[in-house]
Amino acid sequence: MLWEVISMNGSEVRSKAELAKSASTVLNRLTTAQKNIALGTMANALRQEQQSIITANAEDLERGRQQGTPSSLLDRLALNPERIEAMAEGLEQIISLPDPVGDVLETIDRPNGLRIDKIRVPLGVIGIIYEARPNVTVDAAGLCLKTGNAVVLRGGSAALSSNRQIIEVLHRALASTDIPVDALQIIEDPNRSSVDEMLKLNGLLDVVIPRGGRSLIQNVVTNATVPVIETGAGVCHTYIDETAELTMATEISLNAKVQRPSVCNSMETLIIHEAFAALHLPHLAEQFRKANVELRGCEPTLAIVPWATAATSEDYGTEYNDYILNVKIVNNIQEALSHIAQYGTQHSECIVTEDKTQADYFIQEVDAAAVYHNASTRFTDGFEFGYGAEIGISTQKLHARGPMGLPSLTSTKYRIYGNGQIRR
């Protein structure tokens, strides 16, 4: 394999990052039109060469089957003409988004005559570390290139053949455009050591964004010396207050759990005011049972829902991403807030209540990227927020928090015009 040849001669990771950094200085100069034309060329290439990608994907699927990969993971990995068309359309959607690079965010005219503009610039080189889904390869490449950033991708080894072929197709496409081919790099070394090396490339990578499960993110956060944008892990709660309206509470909590349990903005724990629980938990529990959701509850919950099992402290901290729900009954909103502060991951939290004062208090007190009054936590998403794209959902507080659209992939720079000013 190619990466073996490179490893023998030096580090694949470092040499590709160096190529990306060098290309980033060219990318930095391109106009929006030049970048959009390149994205369009990439989209067309995916369509025209879809067969080669499907063939490569079959290798990954076959290897996965031999290794006993669960069918749900194989499903996520599998590509077909429709999924490749969706990738191409994704690139075309990115074309239609406004380019944030060059935007003037602030203009300051100083008394001494200095004119200071704060402008958006690309971050430089972005590292993306992700798991099996090959559509991330195209999506991340498109978002980074649109914002004038070079990108070093490191996908999961389960999708290596697919990713390699996708990048080969995109490289051929870029060769006829103004975006340098080197601006798009993929690390082929399937060993974990290639991830570790990426995390230490200070001076070459300006940021690393992990996209994947908790252990992947934890590894990146713990070991990176380059700046990281932490994404994803979501232990999200819905709190049904005393005054909540039954139908709304039922619809919102069901939607938050079962509309798509596998994603980070789905609910893991339902917190219920004791007064509401006494009246309505039997009905609510029945709706979850019908939706095939297993319930794990606190003692008061078990007294009302005999078929639920006891929830442990570990359960309350777990992102199930599955048809399992913790239930916790509380005496008041304060207890709900304490539970969320203890077990939440500062992702998305919701209160269902008819009392606006309680809602405002909840929104003020909860420390999370997105706090909802009377709406499903499932809306925490760049597309649902109207950003038109999403590179991930940041669960940290620096740089970006919540759904990250194109501006999250930029930095700023001050340009200052003078006519001889010196400091006294």
Added chain:
Amino acid sequence: MLWEVISMNGSEVRSKAELAKSASTVLNRLTTAQKNIALGTMANALRQEQQSIITANAEDLERGRQQGTPSSLLDRLALNPERIEAMAEGLEQIISLPDPVGDVLETIDRPNGLRIDKIRVPLGVIGIIYEARPNVTVDAAGLCLKTGNAVVLRGGSAALSSNRQIIEVLHRALASTDIPVDALQIIEDPNRSSVDEMLKLNGLLDVVIPRGGRSLIQNVVTNATVPVIETGAGVCHTYIDETAELTMATEISLNAKVQRPSVCNSMETLIIHEAFAALHLPHLAEQFRKANVELRGCEPTLAIVPWATAATSEDYGTEYNDYILNVKIVNNIQEALSHIAQYGTQHSECIVTEDKTQADYFIQEVDAAAVYHNASTRFTDGFEFGYGAEIGISTQKLHARGPMGLPSLTSTKYRIYGNGQIRR
């Protein structure tokens, strides 16, 4: 000493960070008026109890003298009534600045009726790691508290007595205000291990900001697992282009070097177009000689300025913070840009030219927090930019870049109002 008692019973660093985190949830709720009143009380307390601070400072100075600390460092450490008055006035200036917390940065009305507000919120708990100057203790405390953040300070051991007394005074002041005393913490353990422990307090500290020399910053960047805002190191250049006006070029480059050589935005290397150098370097060099600046140059420089010594590659990468200047003669702007890309720290860079096209090209191509046309790099500063305060100058690209005012100490949060919306 107190920290020894605490270390015996557990970790001083962790327990103080836990107190700060707990206090941050109270601070988060305070109004601007409540915070400003507390800052005013702190300022008055510094004035009223200045003698106790000067007495404690004398201990630090005496210990420093015994340890043979250079007099320039003792000067930075020394406190007197004027310097304490300046600290108090610094707090009063922070009172007058607008409070960014609660600002609505973006409002999105979605077709499904969801109303999304992106609002500024405090970061939470900020760790500041700094060196000897005790004024940073007051300044950092004021900026963090104004923005609703709790703060864990870890100053240099040389200023331990001064810092401990300052905090004691400020704690007594806070006790009569709405800001919890625990929101302001100082680590007293003088061992390096207390810094290392701070850097790993994920979940307690939301960010660590190092303020100090290169080795301090390098240690923080390398070892931190909590997010870091890298500040400070500045190898800044001034490039004198072919068409530069002689008087302006002389004034700007002299100012950038000698107005205050010890700070990060001062110039370390002067790059000169060969045509300008041939005509004017003798005059320019003479001005630097009169200002007691040692010159280290490339070969062509040495041919023109015989008293200069040869600059090594290491010299070009050194932040002297002293009366030493590297000189590099180039054939064209491209060479100047390459030199800056190789040796610069992405802090502040300047071009002196009468050619606006060259200036715009330089500003576009240089990757730095601040890029100047015809003005001294010494202006890279929160006060000079009109921000009224500065927690540091970020030399990284994430979250904040360049002089950091109060908004740099905030994060954001989405609050979303619905009336039963669920995701389809």
